[in-house]
Structures are given as structure tokens and as C-alpha cells.
Amino acid sequence: MGPSVEDHAGAVRALKAQYQALPRTEPVRLAKRTSNLFRFGRADAGPGLDVSAFDSVIYVDETERTAQVQGMVTYERLVDETLRFGLMPLVVPQLKTITIGGAVAGLGIESSSFRNGLPHESVLELEILTGDGRVVTARPDNEHAELFRSFPNSYGTLGYALRLTIELEPVQPYVRLRHRRFDNAAACFAALDELCSTGRDGDARVDFLDGTVFHGRQMYLTIGTFTDTAPWTSDYTGQEIYYRSPSRRPIDYLTVRDYLWRWDTDWFWCSRAFGAQHPLVRRLWPRRYRRSDVYHRIVGFDRRHGLSARLDKVRGRPPQEAVVQDVEVPVRQGPEFLDFFLDEVGITPVWLCPLRLRDPVPWPLYPLKPDDLYVNFGFWSSVARRPGQAADFHNRLIEARVDALGGHKSLYSTVHYPREEFWELYNGPAYAAVKGEYDPDGRLPDLYDKCVR
């Protein structure tokens, strides 16, 4: 049972008082148990705002197909609640502990994004604790419309989402997967474009679409179609590993819940860095710890203490540059970006996910073009730096190429743009206007300072 509307209102009053009591001289941060950010600062930097009373679903309206949810509810909890009604959020990011507030303030994407856009595009109303300590309800058509539109990609620098009304869509119990293999990028991106525009794969409807590029330019597009029955279902939370399945099982079936979390068990493929994919280690690694948040905590500890970096030095290995990014490139530039990426950076696998804005009007702080189909490229690893290369050599290379191709880069990880370039890309004037309105004293950090510095 989630909190009642009255319980939530009480929690909002208490949070407002807590915010007012925080020292004004220090930056504020959310005191949350989990995070999916990839900028690892000091864990205890700045006073924390305790938002633990905002982690639940208030109610699901089955008839209207909407839900009232608190800002820090994780998608894992949200999906468990909505599936009980045969419904799901329009876009469910792959990592279980991503919260709805984090996905809306920081962008999210998944394999339904080619038809449903990004998570913030199915938000109908946002209750926000603003930087200046007010609690406002922002909608696309009220006096806080500008805040509503500028909230996506503001990363908690305008305020914090406390309650959201979101749209839901019906599900069927199973998802049938078809993995189609391609050996050249032009054919792969052409097929992706076609699948998105027609919404059909032969006789089958395309409900979900994503893809993976493996070493040696083996590419797979994975088409997901809801079904009421399944001849069998696979389980990738045990000994088998989902990302290896496209080459082994061209047709596959998962329950809808397992489909939504197919990438979480191994954090895509990133669990291999901890040995969790080795058969022996995997058997010993408790099932409940095969989760992205566990791996995220391990990486956070390592980065904060510089353990791997020190070990590399002792072993005489070249220093590594972490390249953990998600970028969006227009589909027609997909083959060019992929060629560049595989030649100059060389990380594999690479995740592909098509997206098209649902809204006909662009969102100010992340100005993707409505109607254009983009492809998200996700790559999460590190690259050896050659002598003379700057510490952010590959990250800068990627930023430059993404800009040249008319793409955009998500801000959840390291960002290397100089200030002016950053504000050109992320609409500095629009941000300044709304920041001035809702956080004139700068109690919350500025977006550039938060993401880059």
C-alpha cells in the first residue's frame, strides 16, 4: 500500500520545512539510497535533503490509464504496481533503480521510445519543490508551463519532482523477441528506419525495438512484440546471460516483466568487468546481487578510491579513460557515427535504441527535432590512453563528432564541453530565464557547474 494523497501532502510540508532549514551557504543534494549517475563525487558532499518519504506509487487509475507517483519511486517498484493492472509506463528505462524523477529530470530512453518518445513526454503534471523553496504544480498549460517544459534535462538544478501524474499503456503477458542479424551498418540502419516508420516486421507488430553491435561489426536488431501466449520463456536472471542470446536464439520469449528488466541483471554486459559472467563466479554470486545497482556501487567505490587506476600503474598498464556515454544521432548519420566510433574508440558491444519525440514541440533543454528519428548509441567501458593523449581525449572526440552530425549527448556521465559550447548546445538563454524565475538565489547548482565541473 502506497501513501494516501493526505500522507503525501504531509510529507511535502515536512520536506519544505527541511529545505528551509538547510544552511544557505552550502549546495543542496538529494540524500537518496541509489543513483545511476556516472559522475562520482564525494558521497557526502553538501547537506542532504532526505527524500525517503517520496519513494512510492500513490495510486493507479486503471480506467484513465494514469498513475500518481512520488518523484523518487524506482521504476522497479512502479512497474510492479502497474503490471498488477495490466499496464506499464510508456517508457521504462532499463535499470531497476532509476527513479521517475531522475528519468524526467535527467532523460531516459528504452525500446518503446521510437513510438512513445522519452519518459518526460508521458508526464501530465509535475509537483516540484523549486530552488527558491516553493512547491508548485507545473502543467503544460498553466502558469508554470515554462518550468514544466524546461524540467527535462535540468538534473535537479531547477527543483525536485515530488509527485507526477503519468500516462500508462496496456501490456500483454509475454514479449516475443526476434533478433535479426546484419553485417553492414547501412543495411542495419535502413532496416531500423523502416521498422520504426512502418511499425511492422512482416506480420508482426513492432512494440519494442533496440539493437546491439558486437565485436567484428556483427549487428543485431531486436524486435519485441507483445503476445498473449508463449511456447516457452527464457530466464536470463540465472546462469544464462541476455546479451549473448541474439546469436544463439533468433526467436525468444520473455514474460513482460523479464523483458523490461532484461538488461538490468548484467547491467547490459558491464557485469563481466566484475567476473559475474564467469560460470563459477556466477554460480556463487547470489542471485539477488545480480543487479545494476550492486555493480554501480562497486564501480563508485573503485572510482572514489582510485583502486583500478593504482593497480594499472603497479602493473605498468597504460592509464585508462572511462568512456561511459549515451549519445543520440539522426538515423541517417547512424552508419557514419558507428564507423567513426568503432575505428577511433573501439568499445564493443554498443547498444542501439531508436527514438522519436512524441511531442510536436521540442523540449528547450534537450532540443531534439520533432519528427526526426534518432538512434541512441550507448557505450560503457574504458579505453587505454596512448602517450600524449589528454585525459579526456576520446570523450572530446565523441562530443565533437556528435555535434558535427547534428546529435546530442546525455548529461548523466562525464561532460567535457567548454562553457560557451555547452550553453549553445543546451539552450543557455532558455535555462537562464527559468533558473532566474525559480531559483534566483542559486540555492541549487547551475546546470553547467553540476554536469561539467
Ligand SMILES: Cc1cc2nc3c(=O)[nH]c(=O)nc-3n(C[C@H](O)[C@H](O)[C@H](O)COP(=O)(O)OP(=O)(O)OC[C@H]3O[C@@H](n4cnc5c(N)ncnc54)[C@H](O)[C@@H]3O)c2cc1C
Ligand atoms: C551505465 C549507464 C547506462 C544508462 N543507460 C540508460 C538507458 O539505457 N536508459 C535510460 O533511460 N537511462 C540510462 N541511464 C541514465 C539514467 O536514466 C539517468 O542517469 C537518470 O538521471 C538516473 O536517475 P536516478 O533516479 O538514478 O537519479 P540519480 O542518479 O539519483 O540522479 C540523477 C540526477 O537527477 C537529479 N534527480 C534525481 N531525482 C530527481 C527528482 N525527483 N527531481 C529532480 N531531479 C532529480 C539528481 O539531482 C541528479 O542530478 C544510464 C546511466 C548509466 C550510468
